[in-house]
């Protein structure tokens with residue numbers, strides 16, 4: 001007997017993948033966990049008769065010789081499957097878009113697509129299996145839910161192709177929009193209430209800020225929406241949530257800002273994430289939430305309480321070029337050293353500019369290759385004194401959107417601090 005199952009707290013991607021897998025493995029019994037999301041319950045209350053789902057307790061484990069697991073590959077996310085853990089000669093097949101999991105098998109179909117159902121739909125298309133409009137609708141709901149209607153940064157072109165294929169197969173967008181509400185479920189509500197109860201406001205550089213730290217279990221969807229609501233409710237200029245997933249030892253940092261002066265995208269980039277001025281996030285491994293909070297406060301307020309000096313973490317010696325060096329030569333030096341920019345100095349070794357990849361865009365004509373580099377370098381040089389802190393360097397990088405800053409002592413360059421130097425420093429703060 002072949003069974004297909006998926007994770008507890010099943011969402012639409014899980015359900016869609018479960019149904020899709022039964023098409024790829026004819027005769028396979030779909031085993032739906034008893035714990036499923038609220039919007040899935042609503043969908044099944046109407047569509048249940050169309051699908052022949054089994055409950056884990058209906059399964060006689062001795063009869064199972066093939067186990068197909070979709071949208072997870074962790075034993076502890078399955079419901080009542082422990083009896084199969086050590087079963088001899090059990091064939092296990094995995095279809096999942098999460099990179100982490102402990103179910104061992106040599107039949108792993110794992111790719112970090114936006115939704116698991118995308119991979120199964122690709123296979124259905126490849127094998128030219130027929131699907132009904134209702135199946136296509138369910139698959140598209142799963143795909144849209146996990147990719148935020150193809151807007152989440154995790155979305156790949158494969159997801160969009162699969163969506164196109166499903167629309168071709170008559171997926172019904174009216175039905176889809178009925179069931180696909182923004183997932184503001186119990187989990188999200190509990191988190192929001194907890195955040196509001198513990199809400200703290202601080203005033204930093206004239207702005208009202210709120211930073212909440214919380215422990216969460218597993219991957220919780222739509223935390224960004226929760227944070228957006230939170231910022232509006234507590235009415236601050238910028239709000240940050242630091243969500244620590246204890247089990248995976250990761251912190252999800254999400255920011256929302258309503259003022260131009262606090263650029264979330266730049267802030268998140270300086271801690272290893274990304275985003276745009278109003279919204280952004282970063283996923284940090286093994287970082288203490290208190291350290292992240294401290295970093296955010298320091299970055300926004302520009303304080304320098306750090307006792308570690310730049311001279312301890314900067315890179316040196318620094319290769320510089322003289323302002324009279326020909327463009328052609330500078331290009332060669334950069335290529336040889338494998339770097340993207342360097343400081344430019346005059347004959348007294350004083351810094352007069354920096355040259356970076358951006359500046360070479362100005363070099364158009366080939367006769368420019370013989371010009372001195374001073375004709376193309378940027379003269380607005382941001383430098384930092386050697387006795388400043390790493391936090392301040394990170395703040396300058398953020399403010400000017402640059403990745404390297406020359407470190408100065410008595411008007412001479414003694415080193416250079418790069419974004420990765422600053423990151424190394426922050427990560428070294430971690431407790432073991």
Ligand SMILES: [Mn+2]
Pocket residue numbers: 013014071097115116146
């Ligand atoms: Mn999924």
